[in-house]
Amino acid sequence: MAKILITQHIGEAGVQKLREAGHEVTYRDETEPMTLAELQTAVRYTEGLVCLLTDKVDTAVLDAAPHLKMIANVAVGYDNIDVGVASKRGILVSNTPDVLTETTADHAFALLLAIARRVPEADAFMRAGSYEKFEMFPPLLGLDVYGKTLGVVGMGRIGAAVARRGALGFGMKVLYTANGVKTAVEQELSAQKATLPELLRQSDFVSINVPLTPETHHLFTLETFRQMKPTACLINTARGPVIKEDDLLVALREGIIWGAALDVFEAEPKMAPGLAEYHERLVVAPHLGSATGETRQKMVETAVTNLLAGLAGQPPPNALNAEQLP
CATH class of the missing domain: 3.40.50.720 (NAD(P)-binding Rossmann-like Domain)
Structure with a gap:
């Protein structure tokens, strides 16, 4: 069982799938991102992180998360995550390509x-x-x-x-x-x-x-x-x-x-x-590129699948940095 933090609203289906897999899930069902200080506090014991592109997962956040094993970004772009630093610390990072x-x-x-x-x-x-x-x-x-x-x-x-x-x-x-x-x-x-x-x-x-x-x-x-x-x-x-x-x-x-x-x-x-x-x-338009109900749900499903694989010690289907880990 791993401690998982979901930073923002992603719908109940993805949350339920993680809980059914036996993980302890902290679900922040909000549409506003956390401040940097809030996110640093929230990730202190986190092993799996599900985040959105508005969550800045930088060096300061990674410094505050000594137990973090994997980050599942619910987006195809990942400029919100310092992948280089995550790789050096052995933290898997994944995204959600193809479905959008x-x-x-x-x-x-x-x-x-x-x-x-x-x-x-x-x-x-x-x-x-x-x-x-x-x-x-x-x-x-x-x-x-x-x-x-x-x-x-x-x-x-x-x-x-x-x-x-x-x-x-x-x-x-x-x-x-x-x-x-x-x-x-x-x-x-x-x-x-x-x-x-x-x-x-x-x-x-x-x-x-x-x-x-x-x-x-x-x-x-x-x-x-x-x-x-x-x-x-x-x-x-x-x-x-x-x-x-x-x-x-x-x-x-x-x-x-x-x-x-x-x-x-x-x-x-x-x-x-x-x-x-x-x-x-x-x-x-207000960032509606992938904004259909069907596609956004597929993005969540993809992120959850990535996270479950990574936490189980298996290669996530959409890992960005598996080959760079020490």
Whole structure:
């Protein structure tokens, strides 16, 4: 039997599965993350930790958890965890890939279509009673999507799924930046690898699908935006700090790019000052990439399966650092 801490609300099914396995579970059924001090206190005797991406599991937290054996992150990204330090201390870390790939790609493409056809602006226009007559060239002219060029920055699982929607569903030419893309995927989509500057110069829509790392932090700045077409749109369903939001606001206001659709934010849940008030050709959503009931439940199930395997001394299906442990 192990002592398990679940930091935030994940639903009763996952909690029950851990308890049925005979573990002692402390379940914090809250939607607000703990403060650093609270988390440090809570993990003192913890052997298994189930956390969300809003839980910062850094060196200070790991210092406070001498009994910790495994961390199961209920997310595909794991920039909230210091995996390097965990590895040095023999702590397994896992994530939840695959189960959210298609759902997140659906959302990325929904945002792409919403910004291209100005759906939120049109909705507000209608609700304000501003639609008084049909016009051949109305004030809310949008952009064509079919047959355009889609640039995928980060052709991992989700990036490839976004590319597949563009290429097979909308006849789009796909450019991508990534390492290790499977040849079969490249051939299936007739996708072409490009440098980031090449991708930016040619793409009509740019989808960000990279993890947050020191190299991708503020990958998109005013300098980056100036390399894009003035008719291009940016879509981000990855991590907010990949974009410098103050620079994005300048790019939108000055017409350096045509529009943007954001699901994640630099200082989430807040947006940069001015960005929240800017409505023209900007679509925003509250981190809904994987937010369907079915997918979020699968993420919890995956995290629980990972944790049970790790605590039983077996390789977790989605271990991130098993080969790095001492």
